[in-house]
Amino acid sequence: MNTQKDFTHGGNIYEIQKQFSIEKEKILDFSANINPLGISPMVKEAIINSIPFQQHYPDPDYTELRESISEYIKVNPDDVVVGNGATEIIYLFFRSLQPRRMLIPVPTFSEYERAARLSHSRIRYFPLKEENDFHINAAQLIKNLADVDALVLCNPNNPTGQVVAEEQLMEVLNFCESQDIWVLLDEAFIEFVDEASKITGINLIGKFKNLLVVRAFTKFFGMPGIRLGYGVTKNYQLIKKIKAFKEPWSVNGLASAAGVAALKDKAYINKTREIIKREREYLFRELSQIKWLNPIQTYTNFILIKILDEQITSTGLRQSLIPYGVLIRDASNFINLNEKFVRVAVKDRESNTRLISVLKDYRREGI
Amino acid sequence: MNTQKDFTHGGNIYEIQKQFSIEKEKILDFSANINPLGISPMVKEAIINSIPFQQHYPDPDYTELRESISEYIKVNPDDVVVGNGATEIIYLFFRSLQPRRMLIPVPTFSEYERAARLSHSRIRYFPLKEENDFHINAAQLIKNLADVDALVLCNPNNPTGQVVAEEQLMEVLNFCESQDIWVLLDEAFIEFVDEASKITGINLIGKFKNLLVVRAFTKFFGMPGIRLGYGVTKNYQLIKKIKAFKEPWSVNGLASAAGVAALKDKAYINKTREIIKREREYLFRELSQIKWLNPIQTYTNFILIKILDEQITSTGLRQSLIPYGVLIRDASNFINLNEKFVRVAVKDRESNTRLISVLKDYRREGI
Numbered sequence: 001m002n003t004q005k006d007f008t009h010g011g012n013i014y015e016i017q018k019q020f021s022i023e024k025e026k027i028l029d030f031s032a033n034i035n036p037l038g039i040s041p042m043v044k045e046a047i048i049n050s051i052p053f054q055q056h057y058p059d060p061d062y063t064e065l066r067e068s069i070s071e072y073i074k075v076n077p078d079d080v081v082v083g084n085g086a087t088e089i090i091y092l093f094f095r096s097l098q099p100r101r102m103l104i105p106v107p108t109f110s111e112y113e114r115a116a117r118l119s120h121s122r123i124r125y126f127p128l129k130e131e132n133d134f135h136i137n138a139a140q141l142i143k144n145l146a147d148v149d150a151l152v153l154c155n156p157n158n159p160t161g162q163v164v165a166e167e168q169l170m171e172v173l174n175f176c177e178s179q180d181i182w183v184l185l186d187e188a189f190i191e192f193v194d195e196a197s198k199i200t201g202i203n204l205i206g207k208f209k210n211l212l213v214v215r216a217f218t219k220f221f222g223m224p225g226i227r228l229g230y231g232v233t234k235n236y237q238l239i240k241k242i243k244a245f246k247e248p249w250s251v252n253g254l255a256s257a258a259g260v261a262a263l264k265d266k267a268y269i270n271k272t273r274e275i276i277k278r279e280r281e282y283l284f285r286e287l288s289q290i291k292w293l294n295p296i297q298t299y300t301n302f303i304l305i306k307i308l309d310e311q312i313t314s315t316g317l318r319q320s321l322i323p324y325g326v327l328i329r330d331a332s333n334f335i336n337l338n339e340k341f342v343r344v345a346v347k348d349r350e351s352n353t354r355l356i357s358v359l360k361d362y363r364r365e366g367i
Numbered sequence: 368m369n370t371q372k373d374f375t376h377g378g379n380i381y382e383i384q385k386q387f388s389i390e391k392e393k394i395l396d397f398s399a400n401i402n403p404l405g406i407s408p409m410v411k412e413a414i415i416n417s418i419p420f421q422q423h424y425p426d427p428d429y430t431e432l433r434e435s436i437s438e439y440i441k442v443n444p445d446d447v448v449v450g451n452g453a454t455e456i457i458y459l460f461f462r463s464l465q466p467r468r469m470l471i472p473v474p475t476f477s478e479y480e481r482a483a484r485l486s487h488s489r490i491r492y493f494p495l496k497e498e499n500d501f502h503i504n505a506a507q508l509i510k511n512l513a514d515v516d517a518l519v520l521c522n523p524n525n526p527t528g529q530v531v532a533e534e535q536l537m538e539v540l541n542f543c544e545s546q547d548i549w550v551l552l553d554e555a556f557i558e559f560v561d562e563a564s565k566i567t568g569i570n571l572i573g574k575f576k577n578l579l580v581v582r583a584f585t586k587f588f589g590m591p592g593i594r595l596g597y598g599v600t601k602n603y604q605l606i607k608k609i610k611a612f613k614e615p616w617s618v619n620g621l622a623s624a625a626g627v628a629a630l631k632d633k634a635y636i637n638k639t640r641e642i643i644k645r646e647r648e649y650l651f652r653e654l655s656q657i658k659w660l661n662p663i664q665t666y667t668n669f670i671l672i673k674i675l676d677e678q679i680t681s682t683g684l685r686q687s688l689i690p691y692g693v694l695i696r697d698a699s700n701f702i703n704l705n706e707k708f709v710r711v712a713v714k715d716r717e718s719n720t721r722l723i724s725v726l727k728d729y730r731r732e733g734i
Binding site: 013024032039048050053060063085091223224225226252253255 | 376378379380381391396399401402405406411414415417418419420421422423424425426427428430451452454455458478485589590591592593594611612614615616617619620621622
């Protein structure tokens, strides 16, 4: 397992614009897993209305925003700490707890590792198996938790799209609680899952004091440019520690107003769930019919795909699709993946159809 | 010198709203040093136009923003690193360099100390003398730099309003260069100074490789809610170190668009300089005529004031003015200041007149 990988992410349409002279507005970006509905009109309006108020500092306690979030996820406002994207909360978890040894199931989102390394944690990988569709097995995971101070679970997992089932999660959390192991449970994509309320760790924060659940507005509310996320825990000592390390006003006032409005737009929330469910099924079915591709079963808004053709690499495929205005995620820089994996977001029907057609053309032409 | 002080800042109108049931929109906030013109109409328009694009991640390199900044301050785009307010750059300076011992002239902005402590730096204070209007004396400062790894200079200094003259700055920088001492030069308020171009360290980055100049959009462009600042240095090793610790996308896309637009609005920039110059003189003159107050000479957009009346404390004065809808900064929590100091921002004529009238009433009534 090659662990010398870079931390490049998807969604960098600026680089594509520079390299290929394609206007960034014309790129169909399947490389970032963002709600295809775009930003809710209610969010847009809230941002516009809040502009004049940005001549003041943001509320250092973000009271209104924390209250909105706590209503949305049905917890106490004191259980919530907001951040500049989920990313800030992830970094604060490591900075404030300084775990000596970390277990990270891989492949997964690379910022956990970067954050852990900057806080001098030692990393142990738990390689998920391709033959099991990268599914996490709780019993196997627990066997690898000896001498570990913190565990990261990304649920659903990026880039595999897999979820940890409720009973399996309980098993892991029970073990971690008994061994004083901190758990960072990243649910950045959970709102795209059909029965999210059954698998979320938010319901478990009362039971497990070593649990920090992280969520983001980025993906589900289609606003990665706005940078807003939050952490949820009943461990007020942990919140105190996080606040001791938190830089003041890291969430800007426009993002705060956007967040409050986003959670109110129930029509947008319902429509998103509907579209993603339908399009996930459509895109998966269509990808399955392309013989040289093997899409891996997913529960969320992106699909990890194995390239079966020996002649085609992830890097080559990504590069070849750019002139068509289609950007996919070369997944080879995820630890425990290789040059045979790419990831695509589930977008709207028109975009998904375009992706399928470009993929079909690509192999037909044998470029 | 009492060094056990809290890190509370001005500008928290949310707390006032809660405590006094005054709508935050009705508070005249002299406690935060923000351009009274509010946000430039060009900035407002740029934010609105950029909202739809926030369905993409920000450019991780912030190329357009760095180019705008580099044109504005006449440096190379590679010399610029952008941050979530100047605050992020300040924290990154300490996190990436981990200086063992710091010298901080006091009183000054408290986040330097907080950032230094979180990076395990040992702090030495250099107390500025009230009898010299808290002016920095270069020769005295240099005498205190033995065994120090990093120096912070806030120029103009918050909360004193004093500047370090060009020759004095050169003297300090030359000494620091010779002794391998890092210098963090915070110029968050420098654009309010009449002859800023003569005292800025930006012109010196080519000469001093141990120098990081920090600037903010917050104050001069009247947008503290938007969170945007930057660091400038010719030391590319330092920029590399800072980037190694920087969290991705910490500046949101709306802030980035706002920054580009702000620097283009030359009318706003000129009008601000004009108003601040005129109002600084007006407010200083009026304050000087109040017998129980002693305003300290200032070069920027705020005034530190000593309370001469033995019966009146900074805390008491601040509390008493709130019911009038006027919020001033109790400066007693600055290290090397005490219960006899308050700070007020220079605002527009109407607000400044109101402040003066409320202060005059206060003592007349003997509340």
